[in-house]
Structure formats: structure tokens, C-alpha cells
Amino acid sequence: xxxxxxxxxxxxxxxxxxxxxxxxxxxxxxxxxxxxxxxxxxxxxxxxxxxxxxxxxxxxxxxxxxxxxxxxxxxxxxxxxxxxxxxxxxxxxxxxxxxxxxxxxxxxxxxxxxxxxxxxxxxxxxxxxxxxxxxxxxxxxxxxxxxxxxxxxxxxxxxxxxxxxxxxxxxxxxxxxxxxxxxxxxxxxxxxxxxxxxxxxxxxxxxxxxxxxxxxxxxxxxxxxxxxxxxxxxxxxxxxxxxxxxxxxxxxxxxxxxxxxxxxxxxxxxxxxxxxxxxxxxxxxxxxxx
Amino acid sequence: xxxxxxxxxxxxxxxxxxxxxxxxxxxxxxxxxxxxxxxxxxxxxxxxxxxxxxxxxxxxxxxxxxxxxxxxxxxxxxxxxxxxxxxxxxxxxxxxxxxxxxxxxxxxxxxxxxxxxxxxxxxxxxxxxxxxxxxxxxxxxxxxxxxxxxxxxxxxxxxxxxxxxxxxxxxxxxxxxxxxxxxxxxxxxxxxxxxxxxxxxxxxxxxxxxxxxx
Numbered sequence: 001x002x003x004x005x006x007x008x009x010x011x012x013x014x015x016x017x018x019x020x021x022x023x024x025x026x027x028x029x030x031x032x033x034x035x036x037x038x039x040x041x042x043x044x045x046x047x048x049x050x051x052x053x054x055x056x057x058x059x060x061x062x063x064x065x066x067x068x069x070x071x072x073x074x075x076x077x078x079x080x081x082x083x084x085x086x087x088x089x090x091x092x093x094x095x096x097x098x099x100x101x102x103x104x105x106x107x108x109x110x111x112x113x114x115x116x117x118x119x120x121x122x123x124x125x126x127x128x129x130x131x132x133x134x135x136x137x138x139x140x141x142x143x144x145x146x147x148x149x150x151x152x153x154x155x156x157x158x159x160x161x162x163x164x165x166x167x168x169x170x171x172x173x174x175x176x177x178x179x180x181x182x183x184x185x186x187x188x189x190x191x192x193x194x195x196x197x198x199x200x201x202x203x204x205x206x207x208x209x210x211x212x213x214x215x216x217x218x219x220x221x222x223x224x225x226x227x228x229x230x231x232x233x234x235x236x237x238x239x240x241x242x243x244x245x246x247x248x249x250x251x252x253x254x255x256x257x258x259x260x261x262x263x264x265x266x267x268x269x270x271x272x273x274x275x276x277x278x279x280x281x282x283x284x285x286x287x288x289x290x
Numbered sequence: 291x292x293x294x295x296x297x298x299x300x301x302x303x304x305x306x307x308x309x310x311x312x313x314x315x316x317x318x319x320x321x322x323x324x325x326x327x328x329x330x331x332x333x334x335x336x337x338x339x340x341x342x343x344x345x346x347x348x349x350x351x352x353x354x355x356x357x358x359x360x361x362x363x364x365x366x367x368x369x370x371x372x373x374x375x376x377x378x379x380x381x382x383x384x385x386x387x388x389x390x391x392x393x394x395x396x397x398x399x400x401x402x403x404x405x406x407x408x409x410x411x412x413x414x415x416x417x418x419x420x421x422x423x424x425x426x427x428x429x430x431x432x433x434x435x436x437x438x439x440x441x442x443x444x445x446x447x448x449x450x451x452x453x454x455x456x457x458x459x460x461x462x463x464x465x466x467x468x469x470x471x472x473x474x475x476x477x478x479x480x481x482x483x484x485x486x487x488x489x490x491x492x493x494x495x496x497x498x499x500x501x502x503x504x
Contacts, residue, residue, distance in 0.1 A: 032496055153352065190411030193411060
């Protein structure tokens, strides 16, 4: 009887483990499609220090700034920072800024190409947007970019403006670093900030890089940092409150789906801990038996 | 909306293919190994093709071949680079002393940039930023003390095999747990990225592709 009960329990457990991923997908799908089930939920960080600091750094730029966008995100973490990245880029465009986009990683280049295409589809012309392409060589390429960043084949008003300013990173009013890959804001601080100390570095990075980057913000080596999903959403939400409808950006990830996913993860952790604890207690009991 | 595709025919085709491939990846959950393996091969093939394309179009031709053809004497630095490319692709028969020079230049340059940047850009400025000013608040001093103690304990945890008494063993154990706690926190941060990726993929399929919830 006991053996049958144990077998039944094991079967239920095995079936549940098969069904669980689909149940999770269904749960998250419902949360994504029905986002208004829990309107008070918000991903935006109530502490606006990072978001307002970033906005202040952008406001401190000269009018119609020339900004270098170093696009080195990675596929696995870009969805987390997409909303923040597009919000910041849209803000810079609204300010009348011109953007030059460069990548130092192949993965970042693929994402940069897609974003460039999106901006062009949105009506941004070559007078405001320049593709500087992919630069191989990691740190060495970054160092070379300090003095020479425009490919020979590049033309147009932005290329002329950069060449007029010396042809390197110093010609820009700021650099916006979209991180996540191997070559992120830290390498920029180490290789570029040491050679162009006057250039403000603004960084957007996924949450797992935040512990690494926060000290650079505290020491003033980064002028602004959106280093968590919640800070990025806070920046975008504040901006959307004040921006006109034309400038509205696609929304951030569903807050309800993120909450449900985290609760499920905590549940899995507790279940695993409970399993370990139960087996440990069983071993202790067996060890005490004469 | 992912924003990566337009509303024209190419955009609709791109959205459909991307959605079907995402579902093909998820088919692994239902035990469908062949479809999953096929998608993996597709990814590997596309990634290889993309890397070759980007290497040839954006690196080798405009930065190596063209400058050497235009001005071979003025671009002397590029000759070792060409030698390195040959070594890595075709000319494995070249004698070791010839091969060693460009490879050594590559490794030494990478190491020098990384190490120099880490010292000048991270270590020294961060040490300077960590120094407590003369009029530091008690909160600041407490933070500094906590940072110092945690750093010391983690360093002790790394001293594997070093003979130590009971206090050293407790310190090493505490440092190891702090290290594990840090790794756990970092994995928690990474989980946020991956969860956002999953939620975005679901939104892509349900909203962008199927048009639900628009």
C-alpha cells in the first residue's frame, strides 16, 4: 500500500515537472496579453535618483549635440534594456541631436543594424544619423577610435562634422554606451575616459552589470547610468509622461509577467531547498539509528 | 512591439519566420529533439556566415587589403597583420619564428591595453574614490569598514591549503559564504535579464505576430 502511494506521488511529481514549463508559459502569456489585470503594478523604480541623474546628464549637453552611440549589447540581455535605450535615443533626437552609431562586437553590430533600420524607418535621415560600422580589435580598436573613428568611405554632414572636430571620439559631445556584451561601459572608462577625460560617458546596461558599473557612477567616471530594468523603465515612464504621443515608445516588459516569473523562481528555489532539507533530515535520522 | 520589423511584406515575413523559429526552440520542452537540433544548426550556420561576412566586408577588405593595395609602403604596420591572417588561414607551413612575431604582437598588445586600462582607469580612480575624506560621516566610515572586512574575509577564503588556526578557518568559511552570496546575487541579477527575454519573446509572438492584446 505504501509502495503504491509512493509510486503515485512520484508519478504526479514527474507529470508535474513535464507540465510545469508549459504552465509557466501559459501564465506569463496571460500576463502579457492582459496587462491591465493589476494596474497598480509598475516596474519603474520609485527612487528616481538614477533616472533623474541620467536626464540631468543629457540636459547638460550642448544644444543639438553630436552623440556617439556605442552599441555593444548582447542578444540575451538586450530585451531588458530595449525600452531604456530607445527612450534615451528618442530623447536625444527630440533635443535635435545627431547620432553616429559604432559597434566593437559582432553581436552588437547585428543589434545596431536592426536599430539603425528602425530609426531610418521612423524618418531619421542621413543628416542626423551616421553608421560608423563595426570595428574589430576590442580594446585596441577603442584606443584607435579616440583619434580616428570615421571610415574613409563615410560621407555626409555628420562625417564632415566629426572630421572637422579632429576625426576621433573627441569630436563628440557625449558617448552613449549600450552595454551587455564583452565590450561594455567598464572598458570604455578604462580605455577612452583615460584618454578623453572631458567626454561625458552615459551608460545603459542590463542589471547583471550594475554591481560592476555602480562604482564608476559614484566616482564620477560615468556621467549617467541606467543600470537596472527598473531604472530604465523609470526613465522611460517619466519621459512618456511629458512627451507627446508621436514620441511614444513601445512599452517596457509586462510588470505582471515579470512579477509572476520571479514568484515562480522563488517557488522553485524554495522547493529545491525543501527537497535538500528533507533528504538531509532523512540522512540524519538514518545515521542516528543503531 | 519589437520594432525590428516594418509593416511591409518583408516585415510580415520576418516576423512570421522569427515567431516560428522561437516556437521551434520551445518545442524542446515537449521533447521534440530533432526540430530543436535543426534550429541549433541553423543558428550555428547563420552565426558563422554572419561572422565571415562581417570579417570580410568590414574588416579585411576595407582595413587590410585596400590600404595595402593603395599604399603598400605607407602601411608598413599592416604587413604583420596580413602575415597573421595568412598564418591563421592558409600558411600553416610558415616557420615558427615568422609566425611568432605577429602572434606575440597580438597577444602583447591585447594584454598591454587591458592591463594598462585596468590600472589607470579602474584601480587607481576607484582607490582614490574609496579614500575617506577628513570629515567623513559615521555612515561613510561604517560603509568603508564593512567593505574592508568583507574584502579581507573573501581574500582569506582564497588562501586554499594555507595552514591556519581555528580563527583562520572560521574567517575562510565566512569569506567563502560571502563569495557564494555574491555569486547568488549576481545570478539573481542575471535572472532578471533572462526573464525579460522570455517575456519579450512571448509578447513578440502574441502581440506582434498574432495581434493579441493590441
